[in-house]
Amino acid sequence: MKPGPFDYARPATVERAAALLAGSGFAKLLSGGQSLGPMLNLRLARPDLLVDLTHIASLKEIRETKDFLEIGACVTHANIEDGLVPDCTNGMLPSVASNIAYRAVRNRGTIGGSLSHADPAADWVSTLTVLDAEIVIRGAKGQRRVPMANYMLGTFEVALEEGEFLEAVRVPRFSKSARWGYYKFCRKAGEFAEAIGAVVRDPERGVCRAVMGATHSTPILVADATALIGQGFDAAAAGALLDRHEITDAYERQLHVEALRRATVQAGA
Amino acid sequence: MADGDIKEGKGVGARLIRKEDDRYMRGRGQYIADIKLPGMVEVAFHRSPLAHARLRGVTIPEEHRGSVFTAADMVGVKPMRAVSGLPGFKPSEQPAIVTEKVRHVGEPVAICFAEGRAEAEDIAASLIVDWEELPAVSDMLKGREPGAPLLHEHWGDNIFLESFVDGDIESIAKDAAIKVTREIRTARQCMAPIEGRGVVAWWDNRLNQLTLYSACQMPHIIRTGLCGCLGLDHAQVRIIAPDVGGGFGYKGILLAEEVACGWLAMKIGRPVRWIEDRREALTAAANCREHHYFITGYAAADGTLLALEAEATVDSGAYSAYPFSACLEAAQVASILPGPYDFKAYRCRTYSVATNKCPILPYRGVARTGVCLAMELILDGIAVEAGIEPYEVRLKALVPPEKMPFDNITKKHFDSGDYPECLKRAVAAIDVPAVRARQKRGEPDGRLIGLGMSIFCEQGSHGTSVYAGWGIPMVPGHEQAQARMTPDGGLEIRVGVQSHGQGLETTLAQVANEVLGIDPAKIQVVHGDTGMTPYSTGTWGSRCMVMAGGAVATACKELGKRLGRIGAKLLQTDVANVKIGNGEVVGPSGSVSIAEIARVWYLRPQDLPADVDPGGIEVTAGYKPQRDSGTFSYAAHAVVVAVDPVTGGVEILDYVVVEDGGVLVNPMIVDGQVYGGVAQGIGTALLEEMPFDAAGQPLASTLADYLLPGSTDVPSIRILHMETPSPYTEFGQKGIGESGAIGPPAAIVNAINDAIRPLGAEINQVPATPRRVVEAIAAAARAKKVA
Amino acid sequence: MEKLTLTVNGKKVSAEVQPRTHLADFLREQVVLTGTHIGCEHGVCGACTLLIDGQPARSCITFAIACEGADVTTIEGLDDDEVMVQLRTAFSREHALQCGYCTPGMLAMARDIVRRLPNADEQRIRLELSGNLCRCTGYVGIVGAIRSVLEARKGTAAVPLPEKLGPVGSQGLASETVTADVKHEPKPIPPEAFAPTKIAPGPDLPMGKPATVINQSFTVHRPRPEVWAQFGDIASTATCMPGAKLSKPPEGGHVEAEIRIKFGPIVAQFQGELDVERDDAQFRGVAHGRGRDDRQGALVRAEVTYALAEVEGGAATRVDVTVGFTLAGPLAQFSRSGLVNDFASRLTAEFARNLEARMAGGSEAILPAEELSTVSLFFSVVWGRVKRLFARS
Incomplete structure (x- = not known):
C-alpha cells in the first residue's frame, strides 16, 4: 500500500506556494498529512505534485487582536490542546483539539489541513462553523476571507478557487460570560464522529449559534438558535432541521438530535 | 495446592517472566518484513476488483513484460485443494493465480515484481484486465436457494456440505411447557493480527531447496501443501516462520501468495518478498465466523432444558482452504452446539455454503463463538419464560461434576470439571443481587443496566480420532519434540509447533525445567523451522501446551534417563542408584551436574568407560495424551453493561471470567491468553464486521472501517481460576488459548437484552452496534404502538 | 529521488529518497532500523509510532522527505532512556506484550503518557492509548504496566511540552534554508487504452x-x-x-x-x-x-x-x-x-x-x-x- 509517484516541493513562503500551485497540473497541498497521507498510501489520491506547506514560517504563527485570534494553517491540534495557542473561547478550542483522533496524530495534524480536507466528520469543520470563524484564503492574487459557513460546500469540497489555499482561520473572541457545548458520538475513541452537536451562547456579543455536524455533508448551522435552544432544547425543531436537510435515516436523526441536546445542556441552556 | 496459587521455582506452575520479551521491547524481533536478502525483489499482486467474473485476458504494458506473470505462465502448478472425508463434501480447486474465473474480490490475477514495493504496485496498477462480470452470491441464505448463481458450476448448487444429526425432538416438544425460537446472526470477521502475512522466498542452489519464510503458524503443513502445489519433494522445501506478529488462526492456511512467491523465486532465480498490506488483509484474505441460526429450545415449566433443535448455516466463502477445509465451522457447529449441557433430545442440520467471499479459516474459538451465542441466547429466553434468573436455568442443565468424565449428547467426551461451581463463582463475583438492585434504582443518566452470562467449554488439543473422522488433509498424530544437550550444559528444545505470542519459548522451557531442573535461562526453544524441528501440524486448536508440552516432557524424561546412565558411570554407581533433578544427577555418594555430563559426553569422551550407553544426549520423542478426544477447559463469563437507549452505545462496566484450564503451566501467560481472547470477543460482540454489497464487494478496507477493540473498549477484566486437572494429559494441563474469545458475544448480548427487555426490545445479532441497538428499541416501540 | 538529511537516534543520516517513501519505510529499508513496525499504513493502528522531535507521531503517514532537518528517535534509540528502562521492566512483569508486534509503538506512546501526564488515572491512560491497537493482550497488562511506572515516578513533574508551533518534523529547518526549488513537469493523466467492451455482463444475467x-x-x-x-x-x-x-x-x-x-x-x-x-x-x-x-x-x-x-x-x-x-x-x-x-x-x-x-x-x-x-x-x-x-x- 504505497503511494503512486509524485514530485515534492517545499516552498519557504506563501507566495511561492501559490505560484507552485498555480503552475501545476494536479498538485495537492501537504500540511501534517494525517488525512492526505492515508489517501495517498491507498492510492485514492494520486497528485503529481505535493506542495509541503509545513516549512513556511508564517503558517505556523498566531496573531491576536481584540476581536479575534488568527491561527496559521499549519498550527497543530496538539499545539491548541497544549495551550501553545492562546485561547479566546473559554476553553472550547483546547477541549475540542484534545479529542481529535490520537495524540500521535495531533502532533502532526493541522487545523488548516483538516479544514482543507473538509471531511464532514472532522471536529474543526463543526467547531469553526459554530464559532463563526473566518477562513483566510491565499491565492496568486493575494488574500481573501470567507465565513466558515460559506467555505465548506460538501464532502471534501470547499470554496477554494483553482490555485488557492487556506492560510489561516480567524476565531472571534468570546466574551467572559460566553458558554459553549460540544458533544460528539464516535463508535470508538478517536475515530470518525457519527454525530456532532455544537453550541455557543454569548449574549454579550448577541451570539447564539448551534450546529449539527458529522452529517454526510456540510454541517447544519443555525445562526440564530435562540428559538432552538433559548428556552430549553427544542427537539422537534431540531428534527425539522434534519427534514430540511433530507436526513431521513432514523438512527442518524436520533444521534444528531441527541448530540445537539447534550451540547446544549453543556452550554448551560 | 489451592486454585490459582502460584508455584515457587521455574517449572510448571511458575509465573515466569517471558524469555522472548526483551528482544521485542528493544525492537529486535525479526518479523517477516524485517528479512532482507541480497538481490531481493518486492512483489505486488494485481487483484480482482470483482467478486464473480470470467477472466478473458490480461494486457501487460510492453515495458513491464518480464516483471509480470499470470496463471498461463505457471505451467504445472497445481491448485490448492482441501478435501473433507465427510460424506457428500464437494471439493473446490483454488488456483494460486486466477485461471478462468474469479470467485472473490482480491483473488490474485497476476504477480508483479520490482526493486521496491511501490514500483511493484505501479506495475500491478498498469495492467488492464478484460472481465466478464457474473452475478454474485453475497448472502449465504440466498446462496442456498435454487437458481442462485453458481460458484462451482459442476456442483449444481452452492453447498460444500450438508450435515444432519437427528434426534426425537417431537416426543419432547409436545409436552414442553416452554418453547423458545430465535433467528441469530453473526457478522463476517477478519482476524486482523496487527502484523499481516508475508513471504520471503529464495532458491538455494547448494541444497537444491526452496527456502520460504512465511508469517505462519504451521510451517510443516505449509511445506506439505506447498510441495503438493509446486510438485517438489519435501526435501526441496524448507519453511521458516520467523517472529510472527499474532496469528489467532489467520496464519493457519496455505496461501495463494505462498505458492505464487515460491514459484516466482524459482522462476527468476532471485529472492522475492511479499508483505501483505492492511487492504489485502481486510479485503483479499481469509475471513471467519459468519453464521446464521434458526434455533429452538424446549424446556419444562421450571426452566429445565429438554431439547434443542437447530438449523445452522455457515458462509464458507469461495474455496475450501487448505488444510482445514470449508466445512470446519459448520461440521463443528453440529457437534458442539449442546456444549456442557445435559439434555434429552437434539437435532441439528448444518449447511456450509459457498459464496463469493474470501475462504474461511479457523479463527480463535472457531465455531464455538457463534455456537455459544446461539445456545446462551436460547437459555436466556427460557429463563424469561420460566421467570427465573438466567443462571438458574443453566445450573439446572449443566453437567454435574459427579457425572465426569461425561459423554454428552453428541458423544463429546468431557474429561473433567465442575461446571456448576464455575458458574456459581461467576454469579458471586459479579454480585447478581447488587446488579438487580442497581437496575431497580435506575441510572441518573438514563442508561439501562444489564447483566449477562455465558458458560461454555473449549475442546482443545483434539487429536487423531477426531480429525481422522473429519478426513481433512491434516490429521495430527503423536506430537514430537527433540531435546538436545549442548556441550556447555545448555538444553535445546526443538518443536514443530510455532509460537507467535503464546510465549512457548518460556513455557516449554518451564516444562523442561520441571523434568530436568535445568534453569530456563539455559534452555533454548527452537520452533518455526522445518529444517530444524520435527514434523508437526503446528499451532492451532489450543494444543501446544498439551501436545508440545507433553512431547517436551516425554523427550526430557528420556533424555534424563540417558543423562542418568552417563551420570551413573561418572559417579561409579549403578543407574538404579541415581536420580535426576535440579540440573544434576544425584547418586548415593555425590552428584554430577547435567552440564558436566554434557561436557564429558561431547568434549571429554575419553573420561567415559567403554560400556557407556551409546544412545547420545539428543532425544526425539513422540507424545499423545491417554485419550485423544481432547481436553475440555471451560469458563463462565459474567458482564454488566450500561446501554444508552438513545444512542445505542454499550459500555462494559464489569467483566468477570471464571476459568478452569486444568493445571496452568504459567498462570501469567494463561491470564494473558484469557484477557486477549476476551478483548477479541468484545470485538465480535460490539465492533467487528466485514460488510458486503450485493455484488460481493467488501466494504471495509481500512481499520477505520473495520473497527478493532481499543484500550477504551476493553474493561479491566477480572479473572478467577479453578484448577481441575485433566486426567489424560502430562501435567493435568488443558488447552485454553481460545477460551477467552468464545464467551463474550453471548454474555454481552444477553446483558444488552437484559437491559433493553423492559422496553420490549431484543437483539439477536452481532456485532450489537449502536445502530442495531437503537433499531431494536425502535422496532419494539413500533410493535407496542400497533398492539 | 530527493536528498534528505535528518537525525536518526542521535546520528546524522543523509540519503536519497523518493518523495513517496514514508518515514517508516525509509527507516526500515534504507536506514535498516526494523524496530518500527508497519501495521496499517493509514494511521489507525499505531504500530509505527515513533518520536519526531521528541514527540510521538505516525511514521506511516509522515513522508520521510517532509522530515528534512528533523530529529527522529526509534525504539532502537531508546535502549538507555530512563523512562523506557522502567517501562520495559514493567511491561515484562505485567505481561504487557505477547507477539511483540505492536510493542515498539505501544512503548513510544506509553513513554509519552508517563512523561506528559504524570497524574494520569486508568481512564486517562486508556484514552491516551486508544490510538495504539494491540490484538493480543486485551490491554490489561499494558495499562497495568503504565500505571505501575507512573506510581513509581510519583512526584516527578511533567516533562515540558514543545514550544514551537507546527507539525513535529517541520521545525528543524531554518527558514532561509527551505528550498523552493522543485523539479516538476506537470503531467497530464496518461490516456488509457479505450476499452469499453472490457467489462461486460454475461448474457441476460x-x-x-x-x-x-x-x-x-x-x-x-x-x-x-x-x-x-x-x-x-x-x-x-x-x-x-x-x-x-x-x-x-x-x-x-x-x-x-x-x-x-x-x-x-x-x-x-x-x-x-x-x-x-x-x-x-x-x-x-x-x-x-x-x-x-x-x-x-x-x-x-x-x-x-x-x-x-x-x-x-x-x-x-x-x-x-x-x-x-x-x-x-x-x-x-x-x-x-x-x-x-x-x-x-x-x-x-x-x-x-x-x-x-x-x-x-x-x-x-x-x-x-x-x-x-x-x-x-x-x-x-x-x-x-x-x-x-x-x-x-
Whole structure:
C-alpha cells in the first residue's frame, strides 16, 4: 500500500506556494498529512505534485487582536490542546483539539489541513462553523476571507478557487460570560464522529449559534438558535432541521438530535 | 495446592517472566518484513476488483513484460485443494493465480515484481484486465436457494456440505411447557493480527531447496501443501516462520501468495518478498465466523432444558482452504452446539455454503463463538419464560461434576470439571443481587443496566480420532519434540509447533525445567523451522501446551534417563542408584551436574568407560495424551453493561471470567491468553464486521472501517481460576488459548437484552452496534404502538 | 529521488529518497532500523509510532522527505532512556506484550503518557492509548504496566511540552534554508487504452440490486413530448452529466463516453459505454452503463431510469430520475457510504439542473463539460438549497 509517484516541493513562503500551485497540473497541498497521507498510501489520491506547506514560517504563527485570534494553517491540534495557542473561547478550542483522533496524530495534524480536507466528520469543520470563524484564503492574487459557513460546500469540497489555499482561520473572541457545548458520538475513541452537536451562547456579543455536524455533508448551522435552544432544547425543531436537510435515516436523526441536546445542556441552556 | 496459587521455582506452575520479551521491547524481533536478502525483489499482486467474473485476458504494458506473470505462465502448478472425508463434501480447486474465473474480490490475477514495493504496485496498477462480470452470491441464505448463481458450476448448487444429526425432538416438544425460537446472526470477521502475512522466498542452489519464510503458524503443513502445489519433494522445501506478529488462526492456511512467491523465486532465480498490506488483509484474505441460526429450545415449566433443535448455516466463502477445509465451522457447529449441557433430545442440520467471499479459516474459538451465542441466547429466553434468573436455568442443565468424565449428547467426551461451581463463582463475583438492585434504582443518566452470562467449554488439543473422522488433509498424530544437550550444559528444545505470542519459548522451557531442573535461562526453544524441528501440524486448536508440552516432557524424561546412565558411570554407581533433578544427577555418594555430563559426553569422551550407553544426549520423542478426544477447559463469563437507549452505545462496566484450564503451566501467560481472547470477543460482540454489497464487494478496507477493540473498549477484566486437572494429559494441563474469545458475544448480548427487555426490545445479532441497538428499541416501540 | 538529511537516534543520516517513501519505510529499508513496525499504513493502528522531535507521531503517514532537518528517535534509540528502562521492566512483569508486534509503538506512546501526564488515572491512560491497537493482550497488562511506572515516578513533574508551533518534523529547518526549488513537469493523466467492451455482463444475467440508488425529481416547463424528444437526443442528454464527454458519436442507443470526477483529493476517470432503451408509450427510458478507471482499479455498473409525467395540465413535465450504481475495486471498499451518496446526489442534482437548463435555454446554458469542478459543485449545492427551500414550503 504505497503511494503512486509524485514530485515534492517545499516552498519557504506563501507566495511561492501559490505560484507552485498555480503552475501545476494536479498538485495537492501537504500540511501534517494525517488525512492526505492515508489517501495517498491507498492510492485514492494520486497528485503529481505535493506542495509541503509545513516549512513556511508564517503558517505556523498566531496573531491576536481584540476581536479575534488568527491561527496559521499549519498550527497543530496538539499545539491548541497544549495551550501553545492562546485561547479566546473559554476553553472550547483546547477541549475540542484534545479529542481529535490520537495524540500521535495531533502532533502532526493541522487545523488548516483538516479544514482543507473538509471531511464532514472532522471536529474543526463543526467547531469553526459554530464559532463563526473566518477562513483566510491565499491565492496568486493575494488574500481573501470567507465565513466558515460559506467555505465548506460538501464532502471534501470547499470554496477554494483553482490555485488557492487556506492560510489561516480567524476565531472571534468570546466574551467572559460566553458558554459553549460540544458533544460528539464516535463508535470508538478517536475515530470518525457519527454525530456532532455544537453550541455557543454569548449574549454579550448577541451570539447564539448551534450546529449539527458529522452529517454526510456540510454541517447544519443555525445562526440564530435562540428559538432552538433559548428556552430549553427544542427537539422537534431540531428534527425539522434534519427534514430540511433530507436526513431521513432514523438512527442518524436520533444521534444528531441527541448530540445537539447534550451540547446544549453543556452550554448551560 | 489451592486454585490459582502460584508455584515457587521455574517449572510448571511458575509465573515466569517471558524469555522472548526483551528482544521485542528493544525492537529486535525479526518479523517477516524485517528479512532482507541480497538481490531481493518486492512483489505486488494485481487483484480482482470483482467478486464473480470470467477472466478473458490480461494486457501487460510492453515495458513491464518480464516483471509480470499470470496463471498461463505457471505451467504445472497445481491448485490448492482441501478435501473433507465427510460424506457428500464437494471439493473446490483454488488456483494460486486466477485461471478462468474469479470467485472473490482480491483473488490474485497476476504477480508483479520490482526493486521496491511501490514500483511493484505501479506495475500491478498498469495492467488492464478484460472481465466478464457474473452475478454474485453475497448472502449465504440466498446462496442456498435454487437458481442462485453458481460458484462451482459442476456442483449444481452452492453447498460444500450438508450435515444432519437427528434426534426425537417431537416426543419432547409436545409436552414442553416452554418453547423458545430465535433467528441469530453473526457478522463476517477478519482476524486482523496487527502484523499481516508475508513471504520471503529464495532458491538455494547448494541444497537444491526452496527456502520460504512465511508469517505462519504451521510451517510443516505449509511445506506439505506447498510441495503438493509446486510438485517438489519435501526435501526441496524448507519453511521458516520467523517472529510472527499474532496469528489467532489467520496464519493457519496455505496461501495463494505462498505458492505464487515460491514459484516466482524459482522462476527468476532471485529472492522475492511479499508483505501483505492492511487492504489485502481486510479485503483479499481469509475471513471467519459468519453464521446464521434458526434455533429452538424446549424446556419444562421450571426452566429445565429438554431439547434443542437447530438449523445452522455457515458462509464458507469461495474455496475450501487448505488444510482445514470449508466445512470446519459448520461440521463443528453440529457437534458442539449442546456444549456442557445435559439434555434429552437434539437435532441439528448444518449447511456450509459457498459464496463469493474470501475462504474461511479457523479463527480463535472457531465455531464455538457463534455456537455459544446461539445456545446462551436460547437459555436466556427460557429463563424469561420460566421467570427465573438466567443462571438458574443453566445450573439446572449443566453437567454435574459427579457425572465426569461425561459423554454428552453428541458423544463429546468431557474429561473433567465442575461446571456448576464455575458458574456459581461467576454469579458471586459479579454480585447478581447488587446488579438487580442497581437496575431497580435506575441510572441518573438514563442508561439501562444489564447483566449477562455465558458458560461454555473449549475442546482443545483434539487429536487423531477426531480429525481422522473429519478426513481433512491434516490429521495430527503423536506430537514430537527433540531435546538436545549442548556441550556447555545448555538444553535445546526443538518443536514443530510455532509460537507467535503464546510465549512457548518460556513455557516449554518451564516444562523442561520441571523434568530436568535445568534453569530456563539455559534452555533454548527452537520452533518455526522445518529444517530444524520435527514434523508437526503446528499451532492451532489450543494444543501446544498439551501436545508440545507433553512431547517436551516425554523427550526430557528420556533424555534424563540417558543423562542418568552417563551420570551413573561418572559417579561409579549403578543407574538404579541415581536420580535426576535440579540440573544434576544425584547418586548415593555425590552428584554430577547435567552440564558436566554434557561436557564429558561431547568434549571429554575419553573420561567415559567403554560400556557407556551409546544412545547420545539428543532425544526425539513422540507424545499423545491417554485419550485423544481432547481436553475440555471451560469458563463462565459474567458482564454488566450500561446501554444508552438513545444512542445505542454499550459500555462494559464489569467483566468477570471464571476459568478452569486444568493445571496452568504459567498462570501469567494463561491470564494473558484469557484477557486477549476476551478483548477479541468484545470485538465480535460490539465492533467487528466485514460488510458486503450485493455484488460481493467488501466494504471495509481500512481499520477505520473495520473497527478493532481499543484500550477504551476493553474493561479491566477480572479473572478467577479453578484448577481441575485433566486426567489424560502430562501435567493435568488443558488447552485454553481460545477460551477467552468464545464467551463474550453471548454474555454481552444477553446483558444488552437484559437491559433493553423492559422496553420490549431484543437483539439477536452481532456485532450489537449502536445502530442495531437503537433499531431494536425502535422496532419494539413500533410493535407496542400497533398492539 | 530527493536528498534528505535528518537525525536518526542521535546520528546524522543523509540519503536519497523518493518523495513517496514514508518515514517508516525509509527507516526500515534504507536506514535498516526494523524496530518500527508497519501495521496499517493509514494511521489507525499505531504500530509505527515513533518520536519526531521528541514527540510521538505516525511514521506511516509522515513522508520521510517532509522530515528534512528533523530529529527522529526509534525504539532502537531508546535502549538507555530512563523512562523506557522502567517501562520495559514493567511491561515484562505485567505481561504487557505477547507477539511483540505492536510493542515498539505501544512503548513510544506509553513513554509519552508517563512523561506528559504524570497524574494520569486508568481512564486517562486508556484514552491516551486508544490510538495504539494491540490484538493480543486485551490491554490489561499494558495499562497495568503504565500505571505501575507512573506510581513509581510519583512526584516527578511533567516533562515540558514543545514550544514551537507546527507539525513535529517541520521545525528543524531554518527558514532561509527551505528550498523552493522543485523539479516538476506537470503531467497530464496518461490516456488509457479505450476499452469499453472490457467489462461486460454475461448474457441476460440479473446482476442484483445496485449498491447505491439515488432518486431526483425536477420539473421542466415544457410539454412532455418536447421533453421526451430532448431525452431522445442521447448525445445532448449524456453531456448534461458533469464531467462527461462522448468518445465518439452515438450509434442508435449505444454511446461510448468518459466521465471525469473529482471527489476531494480523489480523481477518477471512467471510460465506458451506455445503452439506452426507450419506451415511447410509457415515456420511460432506461440506460445501462458500464465503465472502468484502470488507474484507480475501479469498475462501475450503472442503471439510470427516467420517467416523464405530465403536470400543470400538460404545460409542464416532471422528470423522475433514478440513478443506481455499483462500484467495484478500492474506491468502493469503505464503510462511510454516506459520503459517496452525498457526492453522487450532488452529481445527479447537477445533471438534472443541466438538463433543465438545456431544455429551457439551449446548450449555451450548460456548464462546460469539464471535470466536475468546485465551481459546478457550488451551483449544485445552491440548487440543492433551492430545492430544500421549496421542500420547506
